[in-house]
Amino acid sequence: xxxxxxxxxxxxINVTPMLDLAYVLLVxxxxxxxxxxxxxxxxxxxxxxxxxxxxxxxxxxxxxxxGALLLNGVPVTATQLESELVQAKQRDPKMSVAIKGxxxxxxxxxxxxxxxxxxxxxxxxxVTAKIGT
Numbered sequence: 648x649x650x651x652x653x654x655x656x657x658x659x660i661n662v663t664p665m666l667d668l669a670y671v672l673l674v675x676x677x678x679x680x681x682x683x684x685x686x687x688x689x690x691x692x693x694x695x696x697x698x699x700x701x702x703x704x705x706x707x708x709x710x711x712x713x714g715a716l717l718l719n720g721v722p723v724t725a726t727q728l729e730s731e732l733v734q735a736k737q738r739d740p741k742m743s744v745a746i747k748g749x750x751x752x753x754x755x756x757x758x759x760x761x762x763x764x765x766x767x768x769x770x771x772x773x774v775t776a777k778i779g780t
Contacts, residue, residue, distance in 0.1 A: 704735055704742035707774075708760050712751040716760070725759065732767055747774035 708728065709717040716723050718731055735742050744764050748757035757773075764771040 704739040705745060706732065706735055706742065707745045707747065710746070710748045710752045710756045710760060712749050714753060714756050716756075725763070728760070729763055729767070732763070732769060736767060736769055742769065744769050744771040745774050746771055 707717075707719055709720075711717065716725065716728055718728055723731065732744065744760075746757060746760050746764070748754070761771065
């Protein structure tokens with residue numbers, strides 16, 4: 648009787664049991680995921696059919712590249728801007744300001760306008776696209 652003493656490495660690995668396990672895990676995952684999703688109930692708010700009748704004043708402040716300020720297209724100084732915003736807020740307490748900084752302008756000028764709006768407690772927003780488009 649001859650005993651085989653040589654230890655040879657395996658030429659191939661049987662991957663069928665690993666694939667069977669992967670498929671079983673995939674099926675379990677799909678079943679558990681769909682079972683958990685079916686239990687979610689979301690109540691979305693309904694839109695109102697009544698249009699908003701409130702119209703509030705909107706001031707557009709533009710910061711130009713040289714640091715000049717425009718209020719609704721009219722050049723103003725920082726002091727004039729402050730007095731105009733104070734007067735507009737007295738007329739309409741819910742007025743808002745849209746601040747448009749030119750890409751070539753100094754960021755410090757935009758921050759100055761933001762600080763002014765915060766000081767006057769005026770709601771504001773930054774314009775990120777061209778006005779009117």
